[in-house]
Amino acid sequence: MAKFWMGFVAGFLLAPLLVACYLVFGMAPAATSAPPMPLERLLAGTALNSRISRETSKRQPSDFSVTDLIDGATVYSKNCSACHGEDRQSASSIGKAMYPEAPQLLTPEGATGRPVEVIYWEVENGIRLTGMPSFQSLLSDQEKWDVSAMLSRASELPPDVQMAFDREPDSAASCADQPLKKAAKSRSPVRLTAQ
Numbered sequence: 001m002a003k004f005w006m007g008f009v010a011g012f013l014l015a016p017l018l019v020a021c022y023l024v025f026g027m028a029p030a031a032t033s034a035p036p037m038p039l040e041r042l043l044a045g046t047a048l049n050s051r052i053s054r055e056t057s058k059r060q061p062s063d064f065s066v067t068d069l070i071d072g073a074t075v076y077s078k079n080c081s082a083c084h085g086e087d088r089q090s091a092s093s094i095g096k097a098m099y100p101e102a103p104q105l106l107t108p109e110g111a112t113g114r115p116v117e118v119i120y121w122e123v124e125n126g127i128r129l130t131g132m133p134s135f136q137s138l139l140s141d142q143e144k145w146d147v148s149a150m151l152s153r154a155s156e157l158p159p160d161v162q163m164a165f166d167r168e169p170d171s172a173a174s175c176a177d178q179p180l181k182k183a184a185k186s187r188s189p190v191r192l193t194a195q
Contacts, residue, residue: 033099048127056117064116064149066158072150073157073164075143079135080105087165098131106154106165113155119148 022028028037064072077086083095085104095102104110123144126134135144150161 031099044129052118052121056115056121059116059120059145059149061116061149061152064146066160068146069150069153069157069161070164071143072146072148073161075139075147076106076150077165079139080147083131084110087162100130102131105151108155110154114152116145116148116152119151120144123148 029035073087076084082092083098083102085092085095085102085106087106089106091101091104095104122132123135123139125136126132139147150157
């Protein structure tokens with residue numbers, strides 16, 4: 001029995017020491033081009049999904065009008081497309097360079113069909129260690145709901161919303177390296193601007 005307890009204590013002390021050495025001696029991947037750490041996706045994904053399910057408020061995509069979805073398309077084009085890509089376009093170079101790579105949200109493989117409240121939580125809070133910023137102080141609450149509803153229904157957008165994407169200038173992609181200006185209290189979306 002003594003050997004069991006000695007092995008238990010040694011394992012209990014040895015595991016954190018090995019993890020500390022892994023981190024302190026620079027063996028953990030830090031570059032965006034490096035492969036993920038062992039269990040990184042499992043741990044990060046579990047934590048994120050648990051937090052979102054605990055904190056989200058329920059809303060249905062059908063609660064939003066076509067005007068809300070058009071407003072969401074405008075918010076997306078001005079604030080999201082630099083990383084997540086334009087409608088029916090290939091992945092942006094900025095999105096491809098991130099780790100993990102920014103999902104292309106307006107493609108069949110993108111975030112379409114996800115619950116609107118989950119998308120809202122991600123827009124509101126951002127996601128640690130992914131490059132996804134928080135838009136909590138940059139967009140109004142209505143703008144966050146509008147873009148979330150539009151993304152939730154992206155695979156089945158009404159024609160008027162599709163036309164809004166076709167009308168939107170590609171301003172975000174051309175100014176993607178410029179800093180964001182803080183949003184005014186009005187419903188106007190944040191715009192990426194050159195300084």
